Amino acid sequence: MTDGTPLPNRSSRIAGFHKKSPRERLDLVASFADLAPDVVERLSDFGNLPPDLGDRLIENVVSTMNIPIGVATNMKVDGEDVLVPMATEESSVVAAVCNAARQNYDTGFATSVSGNLMIAQVQAVGISDPHAARIRILERRSEIQAICDGCDPVLVRLGGGFRDLEVRVLDTLGGPMVVTHLIVDTRDAMGANAVNTMAETIAPHVARWSGGRVYLRILSNLADRRLARAHAVWRTAEIGGPEVRDGILSAYHFAEADPYRAATHNKGIMNGISAVVLATGNDTRAIEAGAHAYAARSGRYTSLTRYETTAEGDLSASIELPLAVGLVGGATKLHPTAQACLKILGVPTAERLARIIAAVGLAQNFSALKALATTGIQKGHMALHAQNIAMMAGAVGDEIETVARTLVERGTVRVDVAEKVLQDLRKS
């Protein structure tokens, strides 16, 4: 039964979809999903990403997803004040970093990195003498270096390139595997494309030297030769006394001992880290994968941060994780907003960016643990959460603040209550 209006096209087989313009694709999607004209108009606004550029970054582009960027204040990293742009949809994340950094502004965060080294893996199978194959590959080190460096003269000119070779024999379900690691300094690039090209170029040689068959040739996101570290002290007197300090220590002990808790503990750390990674156009998935793999490096998933007490009785906090971020490559250089965020951060090198991000992760974690160990997380969340609930209930403009305030005052932040408050407000 129809009322005469044409039925939407409900087939997902759309010939030549990728060849169309973003607007043409959007119209096809609108027809498929029966989107209202005002929704289509909103989606067609690309915000601060030029549509042509968006269309080049990924495939089948129709729109953009706008995420707010908040700026964390109070951060002092290695003696230098920094403003940190953070792209996140989650309330309280930016405030948490500001709060933590305010409480140790005098001393700030001390940071360091282990290097800029990425690892590319080449998998070889079906080798009758895997241990001898390992040695045969290791013997070719200088040849491998020349081939890898030949792949990326720009990187070599900038002081990067091949640095080391590692060959491992893995005992797997499918029999022994010989896995070659190319260790490459990728300077200010995250380096995925750079090292993947090297791995693909070296692969036929590895097949010949090993006498096996090569399958996978790709970087490892467990970038454990590109660790970023941050350390900070929060004075017990400034964070609310020994009870608060001990609550934070106990929260850390819990995360250290229990993967169920550690997953949430590290998720909080990544709230801060991924927000800066996203704001700077870096690859959030690569960073998340590296962080969680590193948290499980001992065979038991655990906390990425550590908390101890200094000789003076203050809280000493530290973090260490892989942070393969870049200032060139991917969207970092192309996305105008990423470029603006990098300018706000004022980072001259990828290393400096990684160091600031590690400090943000630590700040985020301190705030989360402090809130959890004292008032609980919901109190801080409530004001912004209440605004989200007010908007879900249909509040607009000044109504949002009024409804949210009423919800917080009543201590019941629920959408049904918000709808009632909004109704009453509109009647009055």
Ligand code: NAD
């Ligand atoms: P890229 O290849 O676009 O840029 C890196 C290149 O830029 C270098 O190889 C070098 O030739 C050149 N360059 C210019 N100035 C440089 C400088 N100062 N420092 C270093 N290099 C400089 O980018 P990339 O960093 O190799 O790759 C990053 C992209 O790869 C990201 O978008 C990521 O999402 C994507 N990616 C990730 C994975 C993964 O994480 N598993 C896999 C594939 C692709």
